[in-house]
């Protein structure tokens with residue numbers, strides 16, 4: 001029941017054997033391989049680089065259904081292979097259990113309870129109040145490199161912006177935010193490589209969060225101040241009998257950081273790259289911004305998420321009983337990975353799916369997932385993405401790539417899709 005047999009050559013251009021997945025070439029441009037899978041093996045069992053076997057779901061309709069299917073659990077205890085317990089597979093292991101008991105690894109009713117507690121912090125209104133701070137952070141980062149005429153947009157811009165934004169939201173004091181930036185940097189740099197660096201950073205973050213929660217609990221005022229930070233809000237909830245343990249509060253802070261950080265880095269990175277390599281679309285957006293029209297910015301960021309979004313594969317799901325996905329039987333205990341990047345280019349759902357059209361209207365992409373685990377931070381991600389791209393294009397209007405696209409390197413991680421560096425040039429601007 002493992003790899004599906006190689007199908008006979010098809011009539012169209014997508015013939016040939018099963019394409020090789022998870023190579024460097026694949027990381028640079030996975031879309032032709034995904035087109036092949038969608039066409040010939042839409043629910044495809046494969047061996048991942050970690051050695052784990054999992055089903056890849058690539059068609060939009062199957063993807064949407066799978067993401068919302070309660071028979072697919074997020075709890076790694078349902079995985080039939082004990083390998084994940086060794087922590088070597090990328091599936092959350094028992095060793096990190098404390099921080100890993102978070103929204104993306106649990107099912108209802110715990111998921112419902114924890115998500116309700118934190119969702120107040122992410123309403124569009126709460127997030128809109130945060131807009132001036134995101135603009136201030138964005139301008140501050142651009143000020144640091146604008147006069148130089150060149151920059152690596154990943155390290156100098158896309159990377160620090162979300163980490164500072166989430167730290168502010170959580171209530172991590174400004175003087176500690178650079179430590180967070182360093183740990184998060186370790187977590188990104190060591191992905192796909194030795195896991196020791198990641199484990200060390202996670203440990204430091206865990207220690208820091210436990211101490212911060214303890215300190216905030218001691219200093220918590222009797223009444224919430226307007227705009228109270230998220231960690232204080234979580235402590236208040238747990239103190240008022242909402243059944244949130246201190247460990248759950250730490251895991252929540254961790255998942256917000258983890259889920260909201262690299263994703264947003266890659267929205268800004270992949271989005272800027274797509275704009276710089278599609279000059280007509282970029283001119284169109286610059287024209288709209290110059291005319292004070294925000295509509296194209298809003299549809300444009302959604303289109304960038306569809307076209308080359310940060311989350312290539314949704315996180316792990318495990319069949320709790322035999323299920324049939326797209327006509328393929330999946331056994332209980334099997335891991336299932338929904339390939340959002342493939343679903344969002346499905347010609348059955350999107351007209352001209354390989355074309356970047358910033359004004360695309362019918363664009364119900366899956367870049368933020370679907371169902372009960374739909375991205376909690378989507379309003380914040382939209383705010384950050386829109387602010388970052390609009391400010392970059394307005395303040396550095398002749399922004400251009402400093403290297404050929406073929407020279408760029410993509411990170412090789414399983415879930416996320418993003419660039420290692422994005423060297424750019426522009427006419428030096430006054431700050």
Ligand code: HEM
Nearest residue numbers: 103104259260263264267314315368369373375376377381
């Ligand atoms: C462009 C940026 C972002 C993208 C593309 C993105 C994408 C996603 C996706 C696809 C999921 C669902 C994963 C699955 O079902 O397997 C998800 C869940 C989640 N995201 Fe985001 N995300 C982004 C930014 C953020 C931000 C800024 C935050 C918070 C600060 C955040 C917090 C979360 C949380 C907490 C979950 C888990 C929700 C749950 O399980 O109920 N995300 N995100």
